Amino acid sequence: MSTVYEPSAAPAATARAFLEVRDLRIHFPTDDGLVRSVDGLDFTLERGQTLGIVGESGSGKSVTSLGILGLHHRKNSRMSGEIWLDGRELVGADPDDVRRLRGRAMAMIFQDPLSSMHPFYTIGAQIIEAYRIHNAVSKRVARKHAIDMLGRVGIPTPDKRVDDYPHQFSGGMRQRAMIAMALSCDPELLIADEPTTALDVTVQAQILDLLRDLQQEFNSAIIMITHDLGVVAELSDRIMVMYGGRSIEQGTVEELFHSPQHPYTWGLLGSMPRLDRDRTDRLMPVKGSPPSLINLPSGCAFHPRCPHAQGPGSPCTTVRPELVATAAHSGHRVACHLSPEQRLDIWENQIRPNL
Amino acid sequence: MGAVVMLVIVSMVTFGIFFQLPKLAGQTTDQLAASYVGKAPTAEAIADVKERLGLDDPLAVQYGRFVKGVFTGQDFSNGPSVEHCAAPCLGYSFRTNEPVLPTLLDRAPVTLSLAVGASLIWLVAGVSIGILSALRRGTVFDRMAMATALAGVSLPVYFTGLVSMAVFVYTFRLWPNGVAYSDFTENPGLWAWNLVLPWVTLAFLYAATYARLTRSQMLETLGEDYIRTARAKGLPERTVIGKHALRASLTPIVTIFGLDLGLLLGGAVLTEQTFSLPGLGSLSIHSILSGDLPMVMGVVLLATVFIVFASLIVDILYAVVDPRVRLG
Ligand SMILES: Nc1ncnc2c1ncn2[C@@H]1O[C@H](COP(=O)(O)OP(=O)(O)OP(=O)(O)O)[C@@H](O)[C@H]1O
Numbered sequence: 001m002s003t004v005y006e007p008s009a010a011p012a013a014t015a016r017a018f019l020e021v022r023d024l025r026i027h028f029p030t031d032d033g034l035v036r037s038v039d040g041l042d043f044t045l046e047r048g049q050t051l052g053i054v055g056e057s058g059s060g061k062s063v064t065s066l067g068i069l070g071l072h073h074r075k076n077s078r079m080s081g082e083i084w085l086d087g088r089e090l091v092g093a094d095p096d097d098v099r100r101l102r103g104r105a106m107a108m109i110f111q112d113p114l115s116s117m118h119p120f121y122t123i124g125a126q127i128i129e130a131y132r133i134h135n136a137v138s139k140r141v142a143r144k145h146a147i148d149m150l151g152r153v154g155i156p157t158p159d160k161r162v163d164d165y166p167h168q169f170s171g172g173m174r175q176r177a178m179i180a181m182a183l184s185c186d187p188e189l190l191i192a193d194e195p196t197t198a199l200d201v202t203v204q205a206q207i208l209d210l211l212r213d214l215q216q217e218f219n220s221a222i223i224m225i226t227h228d229l230g231v232v233a234e235l236s237d238r239i240m241v242m243y244g245g246r247s248i249e250q251g252t253v254e255e256l257f258h259s260p261q262h263p264y265t266w267g268l269l270g271s272m273p274r275l276d277r278d279r280t281d282r283l284m285p286v287k288g289s290p291p292s293l294i295n296l297p298s299g300c301a302f303h304p305r306c307p308h309a310q311g312p313g314s315p316c317t318t319v320r321p322e323l324v325a326t327a328a329h330s331g332h333r334v335a336c337h338l339s340p341e342q343r344l345d346i347w348e349n350q351i352r353p354n355l
Numbered sequence: 356m357g358a359v360v361m362l363v364i365v366s367m368v369t370f371g372i373f374f375q376l377p378k379l380a381g382q383t384t385d386q387l388a389a390s391y392v393g394k395a396p397t398a399e400a401i402a403d404v405k406e407r408l409g410l411d412d413p414l415a416v417q418y419g420r421f422v423k424g425v426f427t428g429q430d431f432s433n434g435p436s437v438e439h440c441a442a443p444c445l446g447y448s449f450r451t452n453e454p455v456l457p458t459l460l461d462r463a464p465v466t467l468s469l470a471v472g473a474s475l476i477w478l479v480a481g482v483s484i485g486i487l488s489a490l491r492r493g494t495v496f497d498r499m500a501m502a503t504a505l506a507g508v509s510l511p512v513y514f515t516g517l518v519s520m521a522v523f524v525y526t527f528r529l530w531p532n533g534v535a536y537s538d539f540t541e542n543p544g545l546w547a548w549n550l551v552l553p554w555v556t557l558a559f560l561y562a563a564t565y566a567r568l569t570r571s572q573m574l575e576t577l578g579e580d581y582i583r584t585a586r587a588k589g590l591p592e593r594t595v596i597g598k599h600a601l602r603a604s605l606t607p608i609v610t611i612f613g614l615d616l617g618l619l620l621g622g623a624v625l626t627e628q629t630f631s632l633p634g635l636g637s638l639s640i641h642s643i644l645s646g647d648l649p650m651v652m653g654v655v656l657l658a659t660v661f662i663v664f665a666s667l668i669v670d671i672l673y674a675v676v677d678p679r680v681r682l683g
């Protein structure tokens with residue numbers, strides 16, 4: 001397929017971003033058919049930057065992040081496209097080479113810190129293990145490092161808590177420990193897949209603060225996956241909106257919140273709770289149900305739910321819209337057949353006033 | 356504490372059943388005593404037996420005598436002579452007049468040999484097949500292993516036992532003199548050789564269960580989030596499987612293994628019967644069939660001790676492997 005890239009992102013190797021994902025496809029053959037969980041995804045991310053990925057359940061966020069880490073089983077998944085991390089291509093790489101990058105160059109924080117930690121090993125043992133795979137150090141040094149990391153993420157008396165088991169930690173502390181583990185080898189890329197969903201609001205804010213501080217300290221690139229637009233708004237530099245395994249809009253936080261161009265993004269913004277409005281009055285979730293990933297709707301995958309879709313026979317139902325820059329040299333890209341003028345008109349006159 | 360209560364309850368129930376059941380079936384103590392006398396029960400002999408065994412005493416008194424014997428020993432009038440049975444006394448067989456405890460101790464090594472050997476085989480075979488099956492889920496190996504395992508759990512021991520006897524003993528004549536138990540201390544090689552068939556037959560049954568259990572445990576564990584985390588750390592696959600997955604999958608298996616072994620130590624009835632092994636299992640069957648109360652009591656109590664002990668060890672072991680249990 002012919003994806004349109006930003007002019008600067010021509011295939012010259014020198015111009016590669018720190019993380020560059022190109023035409024990524026991750027498909028799962030199942031008894032019901034081929035599940036196209038990720039189907040032609042493009043995005044880039046630079047060091048020290050945070051990319052927020054939003055999209056409803058099943059849009060392929062987790063599958064994408066596990067794909068970057070090479071965590072899909074080669075046997076029951078098919079992966080194609082390119083993932084460039086710091087100049088190395090990962091999709092076609094030897095699985096063992098990718099394995100060596102995991103934990104060291106790229107690390108992940110999972111949604112549920114309790115189930116994501118081994119119940120039979122102490123927190124310390126699990127961090128020590130993560131550190132020692134990639135660093136030839138003695139157990140003592142590794143243990144000191146583990147205590148250090150626990151202290152850094154704000155666990156009180158880390159020299160004692162290091163010998164605790166996961167079930168002895170509170171939810172928030174577990175997630176801190178998870179972060180300590182993920183950061184133990186100074187990864188350049190950190191993927192956080194809904195890191196705060198399982199936590200209550202105050203703890204959530206603390207964890208996000210922590211991630212922000214740590215990012216400044218380590219200058220790592222972060223991919224922040226969440227349902228919560230508030231979280232992305234606060235933490236991200238850029239946002240990517242996913243729908244049906246594809247990116248349908250991406251841009252800076254500013255662009256996506258103040259001049260979003262895709263009807264699905266409008267829907268998402270409409271579903272975002274805001275304190276200054278009455279709840280019943282303003283919460284408008286995107287109507288309809290997520291698309292089947294086995295039989296994606298033809299044309300624009302969003303067309304069965306899109307209030308602005310042109311009728312049958314129009315490009316909306318026949319031609320898949322490509323992700324194109326909204327203006328020359330702009331990083332704001334959108335995949336919709338509406339003309340820029342139409343989009344601006346609808347946004348300014350129908351959507352924004354009702355948000 | 357629970358263990359003691361358990362023993363008391365089990366012994367009382369056994370005692371009660373033994374004496375109540377014949378009564379409910381309309382048998383008098385005379386008839387019961389008559390069955391112990393032998394060929395020609397004269398009224399005199401019956402009265403003698405009743406007197407000697409105290410069969411006419413109330414149940415509680417009989418039970419009390421039994422318990423007292425366990426703690427302080429007991430004197431038995433055996434015809435003209437009086438024998439003293441020292442403290443833990445489980446009494447004398449109604450049938451053979453043999454003291455119960457020495458008989459048990461005599462039979463126990465057979466069952467112990469059978470159970471320990473078989474359990475090692477089934478543990479190693481069952482768990483490794485289960486793991487391999489899980490890792491190669493859906494392959495020919497997995498399908499064949501699981502089909503065999505299904506056969507293993509559904510075929511009774513006396514069937515597999517008799518088939519294996521027919522094949523290896525009578526057709527191939529690997530054991531030209533038949534399979535007979537021989538003592539370990541006399542000739543360990545012969546001991547093992549003679550136990551191979553019972554071991555394998557018994558192990559087959561259990562290995563099948565263990566393979567299925569290990570496989571499903573392993574598959575479940577491999578789907579756990581913490582396995583994904585272990586991979587995300589960059590651990591090599593053999594560490595992910597061999598350390599993280601195995602540790603979690605084997606925990607429940609350890610528990611079941613302990614209980615199975617404890618249960619088996621009380622007597623592997625079917626296997627012992629099939630291979631004519633003089634263990635606790637065949638002793639218990641004979642004792643029950645011949646209405647030999649003291650012997651039945653002895654076997655049942657010993658089996659209970661094994662089970663109670665095994666579950667105690669399992670509890671301790673479980674706390675060692677699973678920190679969530681240890682710390683409450
Ligand atoms: N191994 C697999 N085999 C088949 N289908 C899969 C597999 N893994 C994921 N999928 C499917 O891929 C789709 C995308 O899943 P994914 O977990 O990426 O969604 P998500 O965007 O992270 O959603 P959520 O917000 O609920 O976490 C889902 O429909 C899921 O059922």
Ligand code: SF4
Binds near residue numbers: 264307335
């Ligand atoms: S392409 Fe058509 S259906 Fe798709 S979002 Fe744009 S208007 Fe709606």
Ligand SMILES: [Mg+2]
Binds near residue numbers: 063
């Ligand atoms: Mg997800």
